[in-house]
Amino acid sequence: AQSVTQLGSHVSVSEGALVLLRCNYSSSVPPYLFWYVQYPNQGLQLLLKYTTGATLVKGINGFEAEFKKSETSFHLTKPSAHMSDAAEYFCAVSGSSGSARQLTFGSGTQLTVLP
Amino acid sequence: DSGVTQTPKHLITATGQRVTLRCSPRSGDLSVYWYQQSLDQGLQFLIHYYNGEERAKGNILERFSAQQFPDLHSELNLSSLELGDSALYFCASSPPAGARTEAFFGQGTRLTVV
Numbered sequence: 001a002q003s004v005t006q007l008g009s010h011v012s013v014s015e016g017a018l019v020l021l022r023c024n025y026s027s028s029v030p031p032y033l034f035w036y037v038q039y040p041n042q043g044l045q046l047l048l049k050y051t052t053g054a055t056l057v058k059g060i061n062g063f064e065a066e067f068k069k070s071e072t073s074f075h076l077t078k079p080s081a082h083m084s085d086a087a088e089y090f091c092a093v094s095g096s097s098g099s100a101r102q103l104t105f106g107s108g109t110q111l112t113v114l115p
Numbered sequence: 116d117s118g119v120t121q122t123p124k125h126l127i128t129a130t131g132q133r134v135t136l137r138c139s140p141r142s143g144d145l146s147v148y149w150y151q152q153s154l155d156q157g158l159q160f161l162i163h164y165y166n167g168e169e170r171a172k173g174n175i176l177e178r179f180s181a182q183q184f185p186d187l188h189s190e191l192n193l194s195s196l197e198l199g200d201s202a203l204y205f206c207a208s209s210p211p212a213g214a215r216t217e218a219f220f221g222q223g224t225r226l227t228v229v
Contacts, residue, residue: 034217043117043205043220090158101209102148102171103218105158 002027002093006106014114019063019078021109023091026072033074034092034103035065044090050074061085086113118142119221121206127227133194136224140187140208146170147189148209148218149181153202164189165211196228 007022025031032051036044048059055067061084065076074091088110092103118141128134140147149161151174160173164183175181178196183189193200203225207218 036220043119043222044207045117045220046217049217101146102160102163102173103150103207104160107157 002031002095002104004091004093004104004106006089006091006109008109009107010110010112012112012114013081015083016080019076019081019085019111021076021089021091021111023065023074023076023106024072025074025091025093027093027095029095031093031095033065033067034094035059035063035074035076036090036092036105038088038090038108040087047076047089081111081113083113083115086111117219117221119206119208119219121204121221121224123224124222125225125227127229128196130196130198130228132196132228133192134196134226136191136193136204136206136226138189138191138206138208138221140189140206141210141219143210144208144219145187145211146209146218147183147187148207149175149189149191150205150207151202152205152223153199156202158205161191193226198228201226201228 003026005024034049035047050067058064063078088108091106120139122137145166147164152158161175162181163171181191203223205223207220209218
């Protein structure tokens with residue numbers, strides 16, 4: 001069984017400030033971890049993913065995330081927020097076995113960027 | 116554009132009715148997943164098809180069913196609709212390269228049951 005907890009359903013930052021969105025997961029098998037972004041009235045777009053290898057992964061639009069097994073965390077960061085980053089962000093986990101490829105999502109974090 | 120096409124984009128129907136949502140996966144992708152996004156339940160996995168065969172079921176109601184056709188497009192059938200079925204329904208597809216590949220999502224079908 002897998003689960004994802006995103007701490008903070010709403011996060012506000014000033015333009016140019018650090019963005020930190022928190023994600024903790026639970027998985028009975030080695031996890032694959034993903035961050036997706038959803039803009040209003042649009043589908044989900046992949047920001048980045050961790051499968052194996054380097055634990056610090058870089059994604060699109062300047063985002064990165066670090067897989068910390070000991071903390072069961074996969075927090076998303078961006079050094080400097082832009083107005084265009086305002087959206088809803090979802091952390092997701094899937095199993096590494098073929099029978100567990102579907103995604104389990106967190107409840108999402110709405111990011112607001114203040115001018 | 117993810118390459119995953121969902122139709123229709125919007126659907127308004129009455130309680131008790133039946134609707135069909137359609138999904139065309141990216142070229143070459145054999146897996147199709149259906150997800151439901153609602154305000155109270157969030158994003159939930161419904162069902163996974165791989166090359167025409169059902170592979171996994173999630174929180175899918177018995178009133179809902181899906182299938183994947185030989186040309187790999189998929190349909191999600193929702194029947195005896197209730198107000199609570201109003202949601203955004205997403206289809207996603209992924210290539211046959213294994214679990215480490217990401218899923219690509221369509222724009223979704225917004226279903227409103229009145």
